[in-house]
Amino acid sequence: RTVYVNGEYLPEHEAKVSIFDRGFLMADGVYEVTSVLGGKLIDFEGHAKRLARSLSELEIRKPMEDEALLEIHRELVARNDIDEGMIYLQITRGAPNDRDFVFPPEETAPTVVLFTQSKPGLADSPAAKEGIKVISIPDIRWGRRDIKTVQLLYPSMGKMMARAAGADDAWMVEEGAVTEGTSNNAYIVKGNTIITRQLSHEILHGITRAAVLRFAREAQMQVEERAFTIEEAQQADEAFITSASTFVMPVVEIDGAQVGQGAPGPVANRLREIYIEESR
Numbered sequence: 171r172t173v174y175v176n177g178e179y180l181p182e183h184e185a186k187v188s189i190f191d192r193g194f195l196m197a198d199g200v201y202e203v204t205s206v207l208g209g210k211l212i213d214f215e216g217h218a219k220r221l222a223r224s225l226s227e228l229e230i231r232k233p234m235e236d237e238a239l240l241e242i243h244r245e246l247v248a249r250n251d252i253d254e255g256m257i258y259l260q261i262t263r264g265a266p267n268d269r270d271f272v273f274p275p276e277e278t279a280p281t282v283v284l285f286t287q288s289k290p291g292l293a294d295s296p297a298a299k300e301g302i303k304v305i306s307i308p309d310i311r312w313g314r315r316d317i318k319t320v321q322l323l324y325p326s327m328g329k330m331m332a333r334a335a336g337a338d339d340a341w342m343v344e345e346g347a348v349t350e351g352t353s354n355n356a357y358i359v360k361g362n363t364i365i366t367r368q369l370s371h372e373i374l375h376g377i378t379r380a381a382v383l384r385f386a387r388e389a390q391m392q393v394e395e396r397a398f399t400i401e402e403a404q405q406a407d408e409a410f411i412t413s414a415s416t417f418v419m420p421v422v423e424i425d426g427a428q429v430g431q432g433a434p435g436p437v438a439n440r441l442r443e444i445y446i447e448e449s450r
């Protein structure tokens with residue numbers, strides 16, 4: 171694989187980052203995952219916008235213009251011959267020459283890393299035909315989940331808790347309501363209405379979420395942006411998640427309780443179809 175690190179395209183084993191990098195020592199960095207379908211980037215503009223916002227909220231210098239970022243994305247897709255998959259981008263506050271809680275001097279260059287992940291069959295995923303199982307876990311993450319930071323230890327542990335329980339993923343619950351999945355936004359469906367938590371500091375503002383809600387409205391579905399409980403989700407007609415790496419993925423079981431018929435429902439299936447169709 172050819173990767174990008176701080177201005178250079180290199181074979182992955184030659185790419186290096188300092189041991190003093192703020193991303194490594196303090197999880198002081200942000201990331202984006204942009205999917206590729208048919209060699210084409212999905213929603214680059216949305217990801218670039220959210221990235222700029224994450225950087226600005228953390229006062230990390232934006233290292234380059236969006237056009238330059240787009241160029242690197244395209245170059246990596248071409249060099250690695252990516253048809254279906256993802257591009258991972260990470261920008262950290264850079265590498266000063268020691269560990270310090272105080273931010274490094276202004277002139278410290280942010281670290282920029284990008285690499286591709288080839289996922290043949292991403293659009294035609296068998297999981298989407300069967301649906302996935304989720305468990306609920308308490309949401310104990312920090313209070314600025316709208317910033318896409320690389321502090322992913324708890325989501326990673328959540329995924330392992332799901333695995334241990336024989337499930338695929340975890341939905342996180344705070345004050346009795348679902349916030350989101352470990353790496354995706356959460357939805358339920360009641361009749362013709364799609365319900366998903368409203369945007370706030372409590373959840374990541376998914377780029378896939380924005381696209382899917384737009385397609386849902388265009389298809390005359392009703393959209394309600396509000397919080398919901400695990401009990402309401404278990405009794406809903408359908409449930410699903412969205413993210414750049416899963417698109418629209420049906421959820422068929424929550425904490426051991428079957429959702430609807432226990433199989434992917436028509437709304438999730440239709441939204442997945444529309445999303446993939448529109449992204450090709």
Ligand code: PDD
Binds near residue numbers: 350415
């Ligand atoms: N995760 N919520 C969380 C906590 C996420 O980590 C993600 C994305 C989403 C969905 O956002 P989007 O639709 O823009 O991908 C929601 C990425 C895919 C990841 O961590 O790999």
